[in-house]
Amino acid sequence: MATLTEAPPPLTPTAPEKKPPRRRGRFTPYWLLLPGILWLLVFFALPMIYQASTSVQTGSLEEGYKVTWHLATYWDALSEYWPQFLRSILYAGAATVLCLVLGYPLAYLIAFRAGRWRNLIMILVIAPFFTSFLIRTLAWKTILADSGPVVSALNTLHVLDVTNWLGWTAGDRVLATPLAVVCGLTYNFLPFMILPLYTSLERIDGRLHEAAGDLYAKPVTTFRKVTFPLSMPGVVSGTLLTFIPAAGDYVNADLLGSTDTRMVGNVIQTQFLRILDYPTAAALSFILMAAILFMVTLYIRRSGTEDLV
Amino acid sequence: MEQYEPDRLSPAQVAAMRRSFRSGRAAMTRRSLLRASAGGALTVGGLGALSACGIPAAGNTKGGVSAEDHSAKEKIVNFSNWTEYIDVDESEKHHPTLDQFKKQTGISVKYTEDINDNVEFFGKIKPQLAAGQDTGRDIIVLTDWLAARLIRLGWVQKLDASNLPHAYANLSAQFRDPDWDPGRAYSYVWQGISTVIAYNKKALDGVEVKSVSDLLDNAKLKGRVGFLSEMRDSIGMTLLDMGKDPAHFTADDYDAAIARLQKAVDKGQIRRFTGNDYTSDLTSGDFAACIAWAGDVVQLKADSPDIDFIIPDSGYMTSTDNMLIPNKARHKTNAERLIDFYYEPKPAAELAAYINYVSPVDGVKPELEKLDPDAANNPLIIPDKAMAAKSHAFRSLSSKEETAFEEKFAKLTGA
Numbered sequence: 001m002a003t004l005t006e007a008p009p010p011l012t013p014t015a016p017e018k019k020p021p022r023r024r025g026r027f028t029p030y031w032l033l034l035p036g037i038l039w040l041l042v043f044f045a046l047p048m049i050y051q052a053s054t055s056v057q058t059g060s061l062e063e064g065y066k067v068t069w070h071l072a073t074y075w076d077a078l079s080e081y082w083p084q085f086l087r088s089i090l091y092a093g094a095a096t097v098l099c100l101v102l103g104y105p106l107a108y109l110i111a112f113r114a115g116r117w118r119n120l121i122m123i124l125v126i127a128p129f130f131t132s133f134l135i136r137t138l139a140w141k142t143i144l145a146d147s148g149p150v151v152s153a154l155n156t157l158h159v160l161d162v163t164n165w166l167g168w169t170a171g172d173r174v175l176a177t178p179l180a181v182v183c184g185l186t187y188n189f190l191p192f193m194i195l196p197l198y199t200s201l202e203r204i205d206g207r208l209h210e211a212a213g214d215l216y217a218k219p220v221t222t223f224r225k226v227t228f229p230l231s232m233p234g235v236v237s238g239t240l241l242t243f244i245p246a247a248g249d250y251v252n253a254d255l256l257g258s259t260d261t262r263m264v265g266n267v268i269q270t271q272f273l274r275i276l277d278y279p280t281a282a283a284l285s286f287i288l289m290a291a292i293l294f295m296v297t298l299y300i301r302r303s304g305t306e307d308l309v
Numbered sequence: 310m311e312q313y314e315p316d317r318l319s320p321a322q323v324a325a326m327r328r329s330f331r332s333g334r335a336a337m338t339r340r341s342l343l344r345a346s347a348g349g350a351l352t353v354g355g356l357g358a359l360s361a362c363g364i365p366a367a368g369n370t371k372g373g374v375s376a377e378d379h380s381a382k383e384k385i386v387n388f389s390n391w392t393e394y395i396d397v398d399e400s401e402k403h404h405p406t407l408d409q410f411k412k413q414t415g416i417s418v419k420y421t422e423d424i425n426d427n428v429e430f431f432g433k434i435k436p437q438l439a440a441g442q443d444t445g446r447d448i449i450v451l452t453d454w455l456a457a458r459l460i461r462l463g464w465v466q467k468l469d470a471s472n473l474p475h476a477y478a479n480l481s482a483q484f485r486d487p488d489w490d491p492g493r494a495y496s497y498v499w500q501g502i503s504t505v506i507a508y509n510k511k512a513l514d515g516v517e518v519k520s521v522s523d524l525l526d527n528a529k530l531k532g533r534v535g536f537l538s539e540m541r542d543s544i545g546m547t548l549l550d551m552g553k554d555p556a557h558f559t560a561d562d563y564d565a566a567i568a569r570l571q572k573a574v575d576k577g578q579i580r581r582f583t584g585n586d587y588t589s590d591l592t593s594g595d596f597a598a599c600i601a602w603a604g605d606v607v608q609l610k611a612d613s614p615d616i617d618f619i620i621p622d623s624g625y626m627t628s629t630d631n632m633l634i635p636n637k638a639r640h641k642t643n644a645e646r647l648i649d650f651y652y653e654p655k656p657a658a659e660l661a662a663y664i665n666y667v668s669p670v671d672g673v674k675p676e677l678e679k680l681d682p683d684a685a686n687n688p689l690i691i692p693d694k695a696m697a698a699k700s701h702a703f704r705s706l707s708s709k710e711e712t713a714f715e716e717k718f719a720k721l722t723g724a
Contacts, residue, residue: 262723273428
């Protein structure tokens with residue numbers, strides 16, 4: 001409905017007046033921040049406080065829950081479910097590394113070599129997001145079915161013997177093993193790795209590569225000394241965007257895993273919905289958050305990059 | 310679980326993401342992130358605020374809390390049900406039985422398929438019911454153990470028998486007197502659900518499966534057996550196999566059943582504990598055999614000749630999905646009339662012909678024979694005497710028992 005009406009009256013140049021700096025604009029940044037802050041307050045800070053309170057309550061559905069500062073919940077939760085915690089971090093870590101290994105070459109290709117295919121490849125990277133997370137994960141069950149082509153091929157090539165020996169799979173199957181869960185996590189979070197990597201690689205000035213060549217650097221050296229260090233912000237943000245959600249994920253472990261691949265997300269879900277032990281569920285969530293925060297802080301300190309993206 | 314659907318990015322969002330990544334000044338730096346996380350920790354540090362929170366006790370109001378009944382003025386009823394749990398016509402827009410109800414009574418039904426999972430739905434309506442507020446629903450359909458919990462908590466209304474003549478007369482004997490709602494004061498069955506053993510002939514490859522013991526012990530099925538993540542179905546079938554009655558078992562019996570299943574888990578016999586998604590495992594042959602819901606099996610069998618089921622000699626579990634009227638519902642009388650409507654043989658038959666679960670209505674068979682003779686003779690839809698004799702129900706649990714049992718079962722399934 002964009003109909004052009006009259007053009008706005010032309011601005012008549014007036015003699016610049018000497019005004020004192022306008023004070024009204026001083027609060028503009030705060031006004032601009034307000035929606036974001038309100039959003040954070042209502043949907044992040046308040047739920048967090050509520051959650052923190054729940055974690056130190058005791059009671060039952062019938063009798064109600066009261067804050068009793070029962071901090072032992074935290075200790076009990078941790079000592080009971082540390083294997084699932086460890087597993088979450090392990091699986092999320094493995095998926096993050098796999099994402100990096102798969103995503104870096106692709107992001108590199110899109111940024112430097114794709115030419116006119118660039119947009120098409122970018123769309124292909126994002127395309128899976130057009131279907132639901134759940135459907136995508138369920139599709140893996142069909143792909144990796146025991147009698148399906150993928151598993152038969154892996155069996156013929158004796159790949160599964162190796163993974164069996166490593167303890168990643170069991171028997172002649174991929175589904176319902178740790179390998180399937182890690183593959184599912186990798187697949188579902190891969191675009192979160194590729195997008196920041198791509199943006200950070202794409203910013204690198206191509207002339208730097210030429211300059212490195214002029215200084216007799218071999219392509220490998222150029223990559224090691226120029227490209228990779230400059231892409232570090234992308235690596236860091238990509239790994240964070242992959243690791244953090246992967247560590248809390250429970251869908252992949254639920255659909256592709258088995259009893260011995262349950263992650264902490266599954267435990268939280270079960271505690272909250274089935275057992276109705278809200279304090280333990282809340283405590284587990286907080287422990288997970290604290291663990292991730294700690295690891296991420298350590299990682300960012302160590303990664304030696306100032307920019308995150 | 311079915312509702313997990315994070316972070317779909319539209320191309321516009323991706324473009325925005327790229328823009329924000331690129332901008333030099335506003336780029337997130339390590340320091341700003343560290344500072345932000347420290348700030349976050351401080352926010353959480355407002356510990357004094359914590360004590361202010363707390364969840365009040367569930368007001369135990371036996372008999373439920375009614376609101377003013379607007380049934381006479383507002384000719385509607387809000388009906389929340391599970392997905393694909395009612396008849397639909399070819400256009401998939403109309404539900405013939407609901408249209409008929411409207412014609413008969415002048416009450417229009419606002420039908421919503423917003424129940425996917427018992428525990429999830431409980432989490433959804435709990436805050437409103439606990440606070441004594443209207444959920445906006447006049448009828449909800451919940452599986453028996455959750456219905457029992459809602460009755461125990463006093464969150465549903467007592468039904469007015471005078472509005473339920475058909476329901477009272479036609480409810481099958483099998484469902485008349487559950488221990489959690491004697492005489493059906495609060496609930497009426499929508500459909501019954503039988504839990505049986507399903508198998509994939511091709512995947513079994515000649516191995517014979519006749520009982521839960523075969524599932525748990527036959528080494529040829531190692532890693533190709535599925536059990537349900539619904540505690541009462543998996544444990545109930547195991548208890549029956551061990552010669553215990555799920556309607557009268559002790560805590561020791563329960564522990565023995567858990568131990569029996571644990572052994573099978575430890576030796577890798579059981580591949581997974583699943584929700585509804587077992588159907589894909591069974592059709593793909595990843596499960597050679599599994600504990601399954603008969604309603605699904607009827608459907609799967611129609612789609613694939615390899616799928617079939619058996620009823621173990623030791624018996625099978627039957628649970629029910631029940632219609633309840635939550636507290637403060639605005640249209641109680643209308644809701645009762647709808648419940649009663651589905652106990653008239655004709656609508657009951659139309660429903661049964663469409664959805665393949667156990668019909669709770671006596672006298673549905675002659676009507677169903679007119680619509681679909683095959684369905685009328687399917688013991689999974691209308692159980693014959695021999696079948697009904699093997700049907701067992703899981704006893705109701707106190708809230709303490711429920712917590713303890715669910716916790717043990719969760720450990721068994723890995724979390």
